[in-house]
Amino acid sequence: MKVLKDRTALWSFVGLLLAFAATSFYAPSASAHGEKSQAAFMRMRTIHWFDLHWSKEKVAVNENVEISGKFHVFEGWPESVREPNVAFLNIGIPGPVFIRKESYIGGQLVPRSVRLEIGKTYEFRVVLKARRPGDWHVHTMMNVEGGGPIIGPGKWITIEGGHFADFKNPVTSLTGQTFDLETYQESNIAFWHVFWAVFGVAWILYWVRRPVFLPRYLLAEAGRADELVSATDRKVGIAFAAGTILIVVLSMGAANSKYPITIPLQAGTMRGMVPIEEKKSTVAVKVEDATYRVPGRAMRMKLTITNNGTSAVRLGEFYTASVRFLDSSVFKDTTGYPEDLLAEDGLTLSDNSPLAPGETRTVEVTASDAAWEVYRLSDIIYDPDSRFAGLLFFFDANGNRIISQVDAPLIPSFI
Amino acid sequence: MSALQSAASSRAEAIQVSRIVDYLGLFILFMVLTGSYHIHAMLTMGDWDFWVDWKDRRLWVTVVPIVLITFPAAVQVLLWERLRLPWGATVCVLGLLFGEWINRYFNFWGWTYFPITLCFPSQIVPGAILLDVVLLLSGSYLLTAIVGGMAWGLIFYPGNWPVIAPYHVPVEYNGTLMSVADILGYNYVRTGTPEYIRMVEKGTLRTFGKDVAPVSAFFSAFMSILIYFLWHFVGRWFSTVRFLKAT
Numbered sequence: 001m002k003v004l005k006d007r008t009a010l011w012s013f014v015g016l017l018l019a020f021a022a023t024s025f026y027a028p029s030a031s032a033h034g035e036k037s038q039a040a041f042m043r044m045r046t047i048h049w050f051d052l053h054w055s056k057e058k059v060a061v062n063e064n065v066e067i068s069g070k071f072h073v074f075e076g077w078p079e080s081v082r083e084p085n086v087a088f089l090n091i092g093i094p095g096p097v098f099i100r101k102e103s104y105i106g107g108q109l110v111p112r113s114v115r116l117e118i119g120k121t122y123e124f125r126v127v128l129k130a131r132r133p134g135d136w137h138v139h140t141m142m143n144v145e146g147g148g149p150i151i152g153p154g155k156w157i158t159i160e161g162g163h164f165a166d167f168k169n170p171v172t173s174l175t176g177q178t179f180d181l182e183t184y185q186e187s188n189i190a191f192w193h194v195f196w197a198v199f200g201v202a203w204i205l206y207w208v209r210r211p212v213f214l215p216r217y218l219l220a221e222a223g224r225a226d227e228l229v230s231a232t233d234r235k236v237g238i239a240f241a242a243g244t245i246l247i248v249v250l251s252m253g254a255a256n257s258k259y260p261i262t263i264p265l266q267a268g269t270m271r272g273m274v275p276i277e278e279k280k281s282t283v284a285v286k287v288e289d290a291t292y293r294v295p296g297r298a299m300r301m302k303l304t305i306t307n308n309g310t311s312a313v314r315l316g317e318f319y320t321a322s323v324r325f326l327d328s329s330v331f332k333d334t335t336g337y338p339e340d341l342l343a344e345d346g347l348t349l350s351d352n353s354p355l356a357p358g359e360t361r362t363v364e365v366t367a368s369d370a371a372w373e374v375y376r377l378s379d380i381i382y383d384p385d386s387r388f389a390g391l392l393f394f395f396d397a398n399g400n401r402i403i404s405q406v407d408a409p410l411i412p413s414f415i
Numbered sequence: 416m417s418a419l420q421s422a423a424s425s426r427a428e429a430i431q432v433s434r435i436v437d438y439l440g441l442f443i444l445f446m447v448l449t450g451s452y453h454i455h456a457m458l459t460m461g462d463w464d465f466w467v468d469w470k471d472r473r474l475w476v477t478v479v480p481i482v483l484i485t486f487p488a489a490v491q492v493l494l495w496e497r498l499r500l501p502w503g504a505t506v507c508v509l510g511l512l513f514g515e516w517i518n519r520y521f522n523f524w525g526w527t528y529f530p531i532t533l534c535f536p537s538q539i540v541p542g543a544i545l546l547d548v549v550l551l552l553s554g555s556y557l558l559t560a561i562v563g564g565m566a567w568g569l570i571f572y573p574g575n576w577p578v579i580a581p582y583h584v585p586v587e588y589n590g591t592l593m594s595v596a597d598i599l600g601y602n603y604v605r606t607g608t609p610e611y612i613r614m615v616e617k618g619t620l621r622t623f624g625k626d627v628a629p630v631s632a633f634f635s636a637f638m639s640i641l642i643y644f645l646w647h648f649v650g651r652w653f654s655t656v657r658f659l660k661a662t
Contacts (some may be wrong), residue, residue, distance in 0.1 A: 088609040095527040096603040102589055109589045111601045113611040132528055143609030164528075171598060174585040181599055184532045185581050192578050193512070196540035200509045203544055204502045211430075212437040216498040221656075228499035234552060237501065241548035244541045245570075252573040255580040262583035264625070265471045266597050267616040 038151060040380035041078060043321035045389040045407070047142045048072040049152035050319060053335055054138075057155070059130040061162030064101065067091075067140060068125040070276065071152070075119045076389050076407035082146025084116040086269055091126055092139030092151055097159065098128035099169060106274035113145070113269045120275035130159040131167045153322040155338045175261055192251075199247075203240050207233075282309030283355075283394050287408035288362065290388060292378060294414050298368030299388070301406070305361055311396040312354035318347055318367050320390030321377055325367040327352060331395055343369035354397070381412040445510050452486045452507055453514035462608070464515070464537050465523075467582050468600030470575070471615035472628040477635045479537055480568045481642055483511070487543060487567075488643040491550055491559070492650030501551035504543035504567075512536060533599045541574040542567035560643040567643075568636025572628050 052069035059065050073084060089103050089110050103110050104125045116122070128138070136159065140152030169181040216228055288302040307313055316331030317324055324337060325346035333342060346369040355361055372378045380386055389407040396402075423429035456464065459482035463475045487504030494500040515536040523534040549563035550556075582596035593601070600613070618627075 086611045088611055090606060090609055091604055092606050093604055095606075096529060098604065099602040100604050101602065109591050111588070111591060111593060111597065111610070113609070141606070143611070145609075145611045149606070149609070169602060171586055171588075171595070173595065174587055177584075181532065181595070181602065182530055184530075184595065184599070185578070186532055188581065189531065189535045189578055192538060193516070193535070196538055197509065197512065200505045200540045200544065203505050203547070204509070207500055207502055208437065208441060211433055212500070213440050213498065214433045214436055216500065217656075220497055220499055225499045229501075229551065237548040237551040240544055244544045248541050248570055248574050251577040255577040259580040259584055261585065262580060263585045263592070263594050264583070265468060265615045266591075266593050267471075267613065269611070 036374070036376045038149075039383050040321060040377045041383040041385050041387060042081060042147075042150065044377070044380070045074050045076050045078050045387065046081060046144070046147070047084075047150045047152065048074055048319060048391055049140050049322060050391065051335075052140065052153060052337065054155050054157065056157070057336070058158045058160060061130050061133060061159060061164065061167055063130050064127055065098070065130065065138075065157060066125060066127050067138065068123075069140070070121055070123050071140075071142065072121040072391065072405075073116050073118050074389060074407075075405065076387070077118050078385050080385065081148075082144065083118060084142070084144045084147070086113050086145035087116050088113045088143040089124060089126070090141040090143050090149065091128065092141040092149070092154065093128075093136055097130075097132040097134060097136045098138070099131055100126065101129045102127040106276075108270070108273060110270060110273075112267065114273050115269060115271045116273060117275065121278055122273060122275050129169070130162075132164045133159045133162070135159075153338055153341050155336075199240075199244070206236055281402055281404045283307055283313060283392075283402045283404050285392055285404045285406055287406050289411070290408050291411045291413045292372075292381060292388075294378065294381075294412055296368065297370060297372045297378065298366050299372065299410070301365045301367075301408075303363055303365055303406070305355060305363065307355045307357055307359055309396075309402065310357050311398070311400070312356045313394040313396050313402060314352050314354055315347070315349060315363075315365065315392060316395045317393035318365065318390055319393065320367075320388065321375065323369070323371045323375055323377065325369060331393070340374065341371065343367070343371060346371075355394075380410060386410055445506060445513075448486065448490065448507050448510035449514040452511045453518070455486065456483060456511055456515070462613070465534055466600060466605075466608075466613075467533055467535070467579075468594075468596040469613060469615055470537070470579055470582070470596065472572075473616055473618050473631045474614050475537075476572050476628055476631040477638075479539075480542065480571045480635045481638045483508075483539060484546075484564060484567055484639045484642050485646040485649075486511075487546055488560075488646035489650030489653060491546070492556070492647050493654035495550055495554075496651070497654055497656060501547045503550075504546040505540070508539045508543040512539070529603055529605075530599075533603050535578070537571075538575045538578060539571070541570050545570060556647050560640050560647065564640035564643040565636045568639040569632050571635065572632050 049069060049071045052067065055066040077083060089105055091100055105114060105122050136157055137154045138157050139154035142150045144150060167182055170178055171181050172178040219225065219228055284306040286304040288304055290299065290301045292299045314330045315327065317326050323341050323343065324333065325343045326333060327347040327349065328345050330352065346367055348366045350364040351361065380388060386409065387407060388410040389405070392404045392406060394402040394404065423432050460479050463469045463478050469475060487507045490507050491503035494503040519531065519534050519536060523529045524531055545566040546559065546563040549566065550559040553559060583594050586593050586595060586598060588598055
């Protein structure tokens with residue numbers, strides 16, 4: 001017996017030490033949102049976020065930061081993801097480190113789910129209010145029912161200055177009261193939960209002040225269970241039941257008097273989101289073929305481009321799955337786009353001289369950057385629907401932008 | 416001399432041992448119920464109880480009493496049948512609330528910083544008291560199921576109303592009508608819980624106008640009666656004393 005006890009003590013101690021060591025010396029905090037593990041074809045062919053702008057990179061507690069831009073609901077929406085008939089403009093943050101004060105699609109506040117149309121482009125804006133100090137990775141995000149979260153680019157935003165305890169979230173009701181939602185009704189919640197807990201404990205204590213298990217079990221087994229409940233017990237039971245009903249009725253009446261105007265929770269999908277009025281693209285692009293060279297981490301596309309516009313254009317950017325490949329001789333980013341998602345010289349063309357109006361040219365376009373690997377876009381060759389997709393941004397000499405999209409099969413090259 | 420006789424050498428010592436068994440047994444019973452009932456509750460009612468913006472007049476009222484009458488029904492059988500104790504339902508819900516408050520305070524608030532005002536648990540003690548008292552007075556599982564189960568379902572919404580009512584106060588929020596609970600759910604971002612999975616105010620109880628909560632409560636009470644029956648058999652199954660008798 002002693003040996004058994006000693007061994008139990010020993011291994012318990014070893015287990016405790018291991019648990020301590022495993023959690024004390026290396027316990028990193030999760031800082032991202034699994035965006036890289038989402039299937040590449042899903043990121044490439046669902047929602048394309050562009051023209052993004054983060055109003056600030058550093059804010060103090062209680063200050064606002066705004067994320068705005070556009071998203072395009074891609075025409076080549078994959079069959080395996082349910083269409084965005086019910087979607088919710090969300091924000092990817094590690095818990096409520098910010099609160100979402102406002103979110104808009106096409107100028108309409110969208111606190112609830114919305115219906116989006118495939119092929120349309122929408123403007124969006126999300127206003128966040130800083131709550132908890134720290135460095136936080138903030139993603140744009142669209143949840144699609146039946147499709148899951150479709151995460152957009154993420155940028156680090158620092159909340160510094162002020163304390164979490166100073167955070168305030170005031171709201172004024174239609175009945176004229178202003179209150180802080182951060183601590184709303186906490187004392188009322190505590191009062192009622194403590195009250196009913198005490199009430200319940202009192203009911204149990206009434207019974208357990210007498211022997212509980214062994215004597216009662218023996219009497220019950222002996223067929224004398226009825227002796228265990230007295231007339232007084234029944235009267236006390238009636239008193240507890242009557243007290244319960246009385247308290248509930250009175251407290252409900254008091255609540256109705258205090259809050260005479262109440263409404264049900266608001267729910268239901270919002271429809272009629274207004275998309276951006278888009279002109280038809282004046283640049284036609286046909287993908288002749290596309291290959292992804294695995295060792296070189298580069299995607300090569302052979303494109304036949306026709307300029308149907310009135311001014312000469314050059315290809316300045318290829319965008320796919322939040323990664324932007326730029327030809328810096330044509331276009332430079334000045335928005336502070338996340339560096340890990342920006343390949344400033346990642347786009348090369350066999351001929352990127354201006355494409356004159358009416359001219360058609362076949363060019364080889366190469367988009368190369370470590371982002372293919374880092375963001376696991378190269379994993380598209382292992383996806384069940386190995387097509388790539390993205391947006392091409394052409395620019396004329398005046399900086400006017402023409403957007404075209406590509407959507408084609410992708411053939412991997414392993415040598 | 417049997418093993419039982421050898422455990423205590425005097426009446427005073429026997430009483431002392433009996434009380435120690437009581438305290439240990441109560442502690443174990445409470446903690447086992449806290450763990451098991453809490454897991455059951457999280458898996459069945461889950462978000463309806465986690466978030467104030469899920470506590471609506473239809474589904475919250477309907478779902479929570481139905482899924483929570485399970486353990487009280489089973490534990491009532493154990494304690495009443497074997498010990499003639501009528502606090503099976505109350506000890507269950509106190510255990511559940513104890514576990515829920517640990518979870519909400521340390522996990523929801525302490526770990527992920529969701530304010531308590533968003534994620535406090537539902538109140539279920541009033542229904543449990545009534546369920547226990549009906550069993551005490553009737554001594555019948557049939558009456559406890561019908562009268563107690565009905566009371567359990569019906570008292571749920573009014574029992575919670577003093578806490579919930581302030582969350583249904585209307586607010587004009589950037590041109591949209593929202594309740595305080597809606598704003599809380601909107602403000603405090605739940606990245607993994609998009610709005611569309613919030614199952615509230617769904618259903619076709621339109622003919623009752625704004626008074627759908629009583630209808631939902633009656634339906635919930637009716638279902639609670641049936642679930643009480645089913646789980647009372649689970650209680651019988653678990654409260655066997657076959658092994659004690661064998662000893």
